[in-house]
Amino acid sequence: MNPDLEHRLQAWVDGELDASSAQEMESLVARDPEARALGDNLRLLRGFLQEHEPVRALPETQDFYWSGIRRGIEAEERADRGRESSDPSRETGGRAWWSWVWPAAAAALVLVVISLFPGREGGTAGDLATSSGASSSAKAPAVVPVVGHEIEAPEADGMETVTFYSSQESMTVVWLAHADVL
Amino acid sequence: MSVPEHQPEIPDDALVTLAKAGDMVAFETLVGRHREKIYARAYSIVHNEQEAVDLSQEAWIKAWRRLAQFEGDSSFTTWLTRITINLCLDHLRRNQRHRVEPLPDSKDDPEALDRILPPVWVNPTERMEREEVRKRIDEAMARLSEAHRTVLVLHEFERMEYKHIAETLGISIGTVMSRLFYARRRMATLLAGWKRESEEEES
Amino acid sequence: MNTRLFLESLVGMAVLALAARGAVGAEPEGTRLAAQLLWGTNGEKPAGKELKPVEGELDRRLRRVFKWKSYFEIERKAFATPVGKPTKVDMSKECRLEVLNVSGDEFEIQLFGKGVLVVKKRQRIVAGETVVLGGDDKNDNAWFVVLGMAKPGDPARP
Numbered sequence: 001m002n003p004d005l006e007h008r009l010q011a012w013v014d015g016e017l018d019a020s021s022a023q024e025m026e027s028l029v030a031r032d033p034e035a036r037a038l039g040d041n042l043r044l045l046r047g048f049l050q051e052h053e054p055v056r057a058l059p060e061t062q063d064f065y066w067s068g069i070r071r072g073i074e075a076e077e078r079a080d081r082g083r084e085s086s087d088p089s090r091e092t093g094g095r096a097w098w099s100w101v102w103p104a105a106a107a108a109l110v111l112v113v114i115s116l117f118p119g120r121e122g123g124t125a126g127d128l129a130t131s132s133g134a135s136s137s138a139k140a141p142a143v144v145p146v147v148g149h150e151i152e153a154p155e156a157d158g159m160e161t162v163t164f165y166s167s168q169e170s171m172t173v174v175w176l177a178h179a180d181v182l
Numbered sequence: 183m184s185v186p187e188h189q190p191e192i193p194d195d196a197l198v199t200l201a202k203a204g205d206m207v208a209f210e211t212l213v214g215r216h217r218e219k220i221y222a223r224a225y226s227i228v229h230n231e232q233e234a235v236d237l238s239q240e241a242w243i244k245a246w247r248r249l250a251q252f253e254g255d256s257s258f259t260t261w262l263t264r265i266t267i268n269l270c271l272d273h274l275r276r277n278q279r280h281r282v283e284p285l286p287d288s289k290d291d292p293e294a295l296d297r298i299l300p301p302v303w304v305n306p307t308e309r310m311e312r313e314e315v316r317k318r319i320d321e322a323m324a325r326l327s328e329a330h331r332t333v334l335v336l337h338e339f340e341r342m343e344y345k346h347i348a349e350t351l352g353i354s355i356g357t358v359m360s361r362l363f364y365a366r367r368r369m370a371t372l373l374a375g376w377k378r379e380s381e382e383e384e385s
Numbered sequence: 386m387n388t389r390l391f392l393e394s395l396v397g398m399a400v401l402a403l404a405a406r407g408a409v410g411a412e413p414e415g416t417r418l419a420a421q422l423l424w425g426t427n428g429e430k431p432a433g434k435e436l437k438p439v440e441g442e443l444d445r446r447l448r449r450v451f452k453w454k455s456y457f458e459i460e461r462k463a464f465a466t467p468v469g470k471p472t473k474v475d476m477s478k479e480c481r482l483e484v485l486n487v488s489g490d491e492f493e494i495q496l497f498g499k500g501v502l503v504v505k506k507r508q509r510i511v512a513g514e515t516v517v518l519g520g521d522d523k524n525d526n527a528w529f530v531v532l533g534m535a536k537p538g539d540p541a542r543p
Contacts, residue, residue, distance in 0.1 A: 007359040010366075014337070016344050045370050049338045052312065054320035058221040058238075059231055059452040065239065066213055070206070072243040169446045170513050174506060176520040181480050181498035182424075182528050232525070 001034060009035055013042045063173075067162045194258045202249045213242055216259050220266050226335045227270040229324050237273055241266040263340070271351065274328050322372040330365040337362055415467040415486050417535035418510065422460040422476040425453030425519075425527040443531070446515070453527055463535040466492065476530060484532075494518075496530060510534065 001009075005028075011017050012025035029036045058065060162175040192211070200208035220241060225234035245252075245262050252261050323331055336342045336350065337358075344362075348355045423439060425447070430436060436457035439447065447456050460476050466486035471493075474482040481500075485493040487507065495505045496518050508516050512534050519529040 003360065003363075007356075007363055010363050011344070011359060014344070041370065042366060045366055046338060049319065049334075049369065052315045052319050053339050054222075054226065054316045054323065056222045056225040056234075056320070058218050058235070060235060061450055061452070062214055062217070063450065064452070065217055065235070066210055068235075068239045069213060069242045069246075070210075072239060073206075073246050076243065076247060166450050169450055169515070171446060171450060171515045171517055172508060173450065173517045173519065174504060176504055176518065179498055179503045179520040180501075181496070181503060181520060181530075182477065182522055 001038070005035075006038065009039055010042055013039050013046070063164050063166055064162075064175075067164050067175075071162060195254065198249065198252065198254075198258050201246070202252075209246055212258065216262065217242075219259060220262060223263055223335075223339075224266050224270050226323070226339065227267065227328075227332055228273060229328075229331070233273065237269050238266060241269050244269070267336070267340070267350065271332065274332070318373065318376055319369075322369050322376075325372060326365055326368055330361050330368065333358060333361040334365040334369070415465055416489065416510075417463055417465050418484060418492075419461065419463045419533055419535040420474055420476060420482055420484075421458055421529075421531040422480060423447075423529040423531060424457045424459055424522065425451060425455070425529060426457070427452075427454050427525065430455070430457060443515075447517075447529070450517075451519070451527070456529070480528075480530070482530065482532075494532065 008017070008021070009025060009028070012022055017025065025035075025039075029039050060068075162177075163173065165172050192208075194212065194215070197208040197212050201212065217238070221234055221238040224238040224241070225231065228234050228237065241262060244265050248265070252258065323334070326334065332351065333347060336347045337344075342350070344355050344358045347358045351358070353361075421439075421443075424436065430438070436459060438444075439456035439458055444456055448454065462474050462476065464472050464474050464484070466472050466484055468486045468489065471483050471485040474484065476482060479499045481497040483495040483497070485495075487493055490511050491507065491509050493505065493507050494516065496503045504518060506516075506518075510516060510532065514533065516532040517529055518532075519527055522528050
């Protein structure tokens with residue numbers, strides 16, 4: 001069987017052929033045992049792989065993972081603000097006051113929703129702050145622990161830090177990227 | 183602040199709406215809910231733990247910034263998965279010189295490849311635990327070139343059609359077909375070899 | 386309030402203040418902290434090194450927060466932190482801590498690597514709370530400096 005035929009047979013198995021080409025393949029499979037075996041094998045393998053897609057667990061905790069995302073978002077937003085302030089053609093008067101209303105309303109709504117689930121007093125997902133300042137979520141009094149949280153982080157120049165608090169483990173973590181300590 | 187990670191009362195759509203309005207907590211909840219899936223998809227393509235973490239995080243960052251463009255034509259996770267795949271593909275292209283193994287497409291070099299699938303490809307994992315099977319498949323996929331693995335992932339796991347794969351990867355449909363065929367044949371060979379090995383060990 | 390009463394009050398407050406100083410003076414060393422230098426890995430314990438595996442509650446807490454499966458203790462030191470006086474603690478040849486007790490449970494922590502200041506933080510430390518400074522090491526391993534209140538049995542090794 002030549003490669004073109006193999007590929008067309010595969011396309012037939014995958015439902016990628018139009019009606020007339022599919023008809024041709026059906027005829028081929030009916031008269032050619034090798035083609036039929038190949039078609040069966042391709043179908044079997046496809047089903048087998050789809051049924052057993054490898055599952056890979058994220059090797060980081062939610063705290064760490066989210067802190068990286070949050071840091072990236074904040075860095076991009078800082079870069080945006082820098083670009084805006086250096087571009088005189090852009091509107092300089094700031095956004096209209098009402099542009100803040102929706103985020104505030106949304107945050108208030110979420111707070112209300114959260115208050116409906118009092119069973120969890122502060123898991124690990126959001127007790128975060130980065131070195132660029134405490135996150136808005138970290139200021140929520142209902143979940144930020146009274147003790148042990150960051151007070152000030154004047155880290156050395158050029159050192160990237162991520163700070164977060166795990167209330168489950170009563171642990172404040174300061175992660176230092178690129179630090180040469182050992 | 184923590185929002186419970188699996189909050190059945192707040193569907194993704196509602197969280198997306200909140201996040202679009204700037205609500206970072208809602209977005210964090212989405213991350214908590216779907217981070218494993220997004221990471222797993224990145225890993226399936228780049229097959230490197232740290233790169234997959236970085237790329238999946240980058241996908242979330244990009245998603246936050248592009249939320250306004252998400253119109254709900256597909257599910258949020260489908261949309262986000264597409265972003266992740268594109269970032270992974272860009273990453274592979276940037277690192278192409280170092281990363282792509284010189285495995286030819288079957289059309290280009292038919293003599294270099296075993297030409298047929300194992301004649302009767304019997305499921306080699308009949309008596310295996312599901313997790314063990316997945317592990318073996320993961321190991322076999324790690325032995326594919328990035329180009330072949332990507333096509334296989336997009337077709338078998340993302341269930342993309344040939345045309346969509348071709349558009350996503352910027353290759354012809356013919357190349358999609360030949361890469362997919364090669365990848366399947368290689369997987370079948372690797373998995374069949376594994377069955378032989380385990381039988382020999384048993385005997 | 387007449388002048389005499391006012392003076393008596395001042396004297397009374399002065400006596401109380403002196404008494405308070407005396408009480409502080411009874412504990413001149415201040416809060417005792419313990420610092421551990423740890424190494425986290427997903428691999429094997431490095432051969433030829435005297436490293437003690439971290440066990441028990443700290444091991445469980447670290448594994449719940451970080452991705453590494455095994456933690457080894459390189460050094461552990463307990464030290465007193467007199468208020469207002471910085472305490473230098475050498476955790477290894479290259480790694481040094483300087484801890485200043487600012488106000489009883491609030492500390493200024495400075496970490497130096499190879500003589501260079503790596504991070505400076507102000508942090509409250511109370512019983513049950515732990516501060517972990519950490520970073521990546523070679524080959525996907527990591528280092529950690531864990532700070533918390535010293536236990537009664539911790540030897541004083543500044």
